[in-house]
Amino acid sequence: MTDTGRGIRVLHVDDDPSFLEVVATYLENEDEDLTVFTEDTAADGVDRIEADDIDCVVSDYRMPEMDGLAFLEAVREAHPEIPFVLYTGHGSEEIASEAISAGVTDYMQKETGTDQYTLLANTIRNAVEHQRTETALEESEQRYRTLVEQSHDGIYIMSDRSFVFLNDRVCEITGYDRESLLGVDAFELLHPDDRDRVGEIAARRRAGEDAPQRYQARITREDGEVRHLEFSVRQITYEGEYAVLGSVRDVTERHRQEQRLEEYASIVAHDLRNPLNVIAGRIDLARETGEDMHFDAIERSVDSMETLLEDMRDLASAGVPVHEAGIVETAAVVEAVWSDLDTDGATLTVGDDLPAVEADADRIERLVAELLSNPVVHGGEGTAVRVTVEGDAIVVADDGDPIPEGERDRVFEAGYTTDTDRTGFGLAIAQWIADAHGWDLSVAESDGGGTRVRLSGLATV
Numbered sequence: 001m002t003d004t005g006r007g008i009r010v011l012h013v014d015d016d017p018s019f020l021e022v023v024a025t026y027l028e029n030e031d032e033d034l035t036v037f038t039e040d041t042a043a044d045g046v047d048r049i050e051a052d053d054i055d056c057v058v059s060d061y062r063m064p065e066m067d068g069l070a071f072l073e074a075v076r077e078a079h080p081e082i083p084f085v086l087y088t089g090h091g092s093e094e095i096a097s098e099a100i101s102a103g104v105t106d107y108m109q110k111e112t113g114t115d116q117y118t119l120l121a122n123t124i125r126n127a128v129e130h131q132r133t134e135t136a137l138e139e140s141e142q143r144y145r146t147l148v149e150q151s152h153d154g155i156y157i158m159s160d161r162s163f164v165f166l167n168d169r170v171c172e173i174t175g176y177d178r179e180s181l182l183g184v185d186a187f188e189l190l191h192p193d194d195r196d197r198v199g200e201i202a203a204r205r206r207a208g209e210d211a212p213q214r215y216q217a218r219i220t221r222e223d224g225e226v227r228h229l230e231f232s233v234r235q236i237t238y239e240g241e242y243a244v245l246g247s248v249r250d251v252t253e254r255h256r257q258e259q260r261l262e263e264y265a266s267i268v269a270h271d272l273r274n275p276l277n278v279i280a281g282r283i284d285l286a287r288e289t290g291e292d293m294h295f296d297a298i299e300r301s302v303d304s305m306e307t308l309l310e311d312m313r314d315l316a317s318a319g320v321p322v323h324e325a326g327i328v329e330t331a332a333v334v335e336a337v338w339s340d341l342d343t344d345g346a347t348l349t350v351g352d353d354l355p356a357v358e359a360d361a362d363r364i365e366r367l368v369a370e371l372l373s374n375p376v377v378h379g380g381e382g383t384a385v386r387v388t389v390e391g392d393a394i395v396v397a398d399d400g401d402p403i404p405e406g407e408r409d410r411v412f413e414a415g416y417t418t419d420t421d422r423t424g425f426g427l428a429i430a431q432w433i434a435d436a437h438g439w440d441l442s443v444a445e446s447d448g449g450g451t452r453v454r455l456s457g458l459a460t461v
Contacts, residue, residue, distance in 0.1 A: 010124055014087075023120070046074050056127055072086070153248060161187055190219055232246065341369075358459040442456070
């Protein structure tokens with residue numbers, strides 16, 4: 001780390017010891033921040049630099065064994081950042097040109113009188129301060145770049161709707177590589193239904209009008225998947241032109257959770273209304289008639305509400321994203337779940353190659369229970385259920401009653417059921433558990449004429 005507040009340690013090398021003493025005295029009197037070390041050979045000067053953390057070197061040109069330019073080369077090889085001032089009485093345009101070409105920081109000729117020491121002190125201070133500033137900027141830029149590249153958020157600069165800078169996280173979020181993103185119209189990534197709205201926000205910002213700095217929009221990834229993103233932007237100047245500095249994070253899971261919360265609240269409001277109305281009506285009738293039969297109806301409604309609320313609780317917990325997965329043997333889970341079911345004469349066949357997967361053990365057990373109980377309940381007596389592997393998917397197929405094609409998109413909706421004795425949350429819970437793991441569930445007709453449920457995207461072990 002650069003210490004910009006400390007004094008300046010100067011090494012002066014000259015083969016004239018008496019001149020060294022004079023220069024050191026004047027420099028330290030001229031600027032109290034200067035501390036001058038002296039050596040009368042370049043070789044000793046190299047050693048001194050290593051020993052005393054020198055900030056600036058001042059050197060004569062013509063010296064025995066190693067002249068000033070050879071000394072400069074030795075210093076630059078080990079410490080390319082140290083300012084080097086060639087201060088000589090043997091000056092010429094040729095030496096000056098050679099010194100500048102060799103990378104000397106400054107070049108001064110020895111003069112008569114003491115004013116030269118004021119000029120030399122200023123030259124030293126300016127050279128060191130300039131070097132310290134550059135070093136500080138480089139360190140700051142490096143820290144900034146490290147922060148940007150390690151950020152969990154995507155960070156980008158956009159000029160005239162095109163990316164001119166982006167970190168790796170932007171590539172991860174969009175699925176495109178850096179070369180594909182730089183220079184292209186960034187608005188092409190936006191979902192078509194969101195482009196006009198985001199474009200209006202951008203236009204208002206550029207016009208200096210009131211515009212939100214934070215907003216959400218959808219993008220279409222390189223693989224075609226639609227993701228929900230949250231943007232935070234502000235205007236900047238980039239290479240002298242108007243630009244936008246933005247950060248972006250993927251909030252697809254949060255958006256999905258918010259949608260499910262709305263769905264959850266809607267189901268609660270809808271499905272609790274009937275038993276509550278029954279209770280309210282039966283209480284009035286019980287007060288009027290005093291008949292005990294009304295209390296039996298109230299009790300049934302309370303039981304119905306308890307069942308509904310338990311399923312709602314399971315539904316809510318099922319959708320929480322899985323952060324700590326373990327290794328689960330799916331074959332063992334299938335066998336254990338089936339042994340606990342009232343199978344009503346249904347039969348189970350399990351493929352011998354069911355994989356171990358990364359999953360939450362409790363939730364995958366609940367998911368398997370829903371997938372296996374569904375054909376038992378809806379398939380009828382003697383239904384044959386088969387669990388097999390298909391690539392990265394597990395398939396549960398039966399030969400019972402098929403789900404009508406027009407109803408297949410609805411079977412995973414919370415509350416959907418064709419059985420009035422059930423809450424209709426079973427396959428919705430299965431769907432939410434799958435989503436929490438990043439898996440996919442789909443329904444089709446099986447080869448046996450029944451239902452085929454495919455659980456895909458599994459992380460197999």
